Amino acid sequence: MTREWVALGTVCVLLGSNLFGLIYSMLVLKTNIFKSFRIQSKSYQASIFSKRMPLFVFNFIILISVAGVGSYLIYDSIDTSFIPIWMIGLQILFAFIIDDIWFYFFHRWLHENKFMLKNIHSIHHRATTPFPLEYLYAHPLEWMLGMIGVVIAFALILVVMPINVYALWGFGLLRNLHEIHIHSDLELPGFSKIPFLSKTKHHDDHHSKLAGNYASTFNWMDRIFKTTFKK
Ligand SMILES: [Zn+2]
Numbered sequence: 001m002t003r004e005w006v007a008l009g010t011v012c013v014l015l016g017s018n019l020f021g022l023i024y025s026m027l028v029l030k031t032n033i034f035k036s037f038r039i040q041s042k043s044y045q046a047s048i049f050s051k052r053m054p055l056f057v058f059n060f061i062i063l064i065s066v067a068g069v070g071s072y073l074i075y076d077s078i079d080t081s082f083i084p085i086w087m088i089g090l091q092i093l094f095a096f097i098i099d100d101i102w103f104y105f106f107h108r109w110l111h112e113n114k115f116m117l118k119n120i121h122s123i124h125h126r127a128t129t130p131f132p133l134e135y136l137y138a139h140p141l142e143w144m145l146g147m148i149g150v151v152i153a154f155a156l157i158l159v160v161m162p163i164n165v166y167a168l169w170g171f172g173l174l175r176n177l178h179e180i181h182i183h184s185d186l187e188l189p190g191f192s193k194i195p196f197l198s199k200t201k202h203h204d205d206h207h208s209k210l211a212g213n214y215a216s217t218f219n220w221m222d223r224i225f226k227t228t229f230k231k
């Protein structure tokens with residue numbers, strides 16, 4: 001697999017997951033098929049999607065540029081062979097854990113630092129009743145700083161072994177799908193059965209109550225540091 005194919009694959013993973021996010025958003029906003037699974041009863045503003053669109057596009061361009069160029073540049077550190085599936089799974093799990101630790105402290109700081117909350121993070125919190133693609137709706141500075149966790153995670157993997165391309169793509173895909181889903185305002189059956197994984201309600205409460213629940217992928221960081229939102 002050439003350098004170009006690795007970069008193209010990364011871009012395709014992000015295009016695909018965000019296309020899914022777009023369809024998911026349309027189903028949530030324009031139809032009633034998920035109505036019985038909604039967490040909040042508030043209805044969405046009619047023009048909410050077009051209001052959010054410019055920043056969605058801007059941040060999506062940042063995302064595919066950073067990820068596409070990044071995977072092109074680190075090609076020499078990427079292993080493109082098929083390795084046992086458990087090793088791919090282990091790299092993905094490790095990346096999720098490190099990324100979530102970064103996200104927890106970064107996100108908590110965005111709330112505890114009043115300047116950052118007022119001028120930067122308040123943009124993401126315009127969504128009190130989020131819909132899937134609003135995971136992209138954040139100040140571009142917050143959006144880019146949020147990616148540092150992924151860089152740290154893969155840099156740490158690199159200390160021990162090469163980054164496997166399927167782990168890189170798998171992580172990108174699953175992380176995006178999870179981010180899209182936790183902004184859906186939907187509690188779908190099945191997802192609540194996965195242990196330690198943060199449910200939509202966890203992040204939805206963060207958006208509607210603006211307190212606690214700072215982690216994204218898992219819920220253990222909030223449990224350890226006693227920042228789980230309690231009614
Ligand atoms: Zn927040």
Ligand SMILES: [Zn+2]
Pocket residue numbers: 124135183203207
């Ligand atoms: Zn959010």
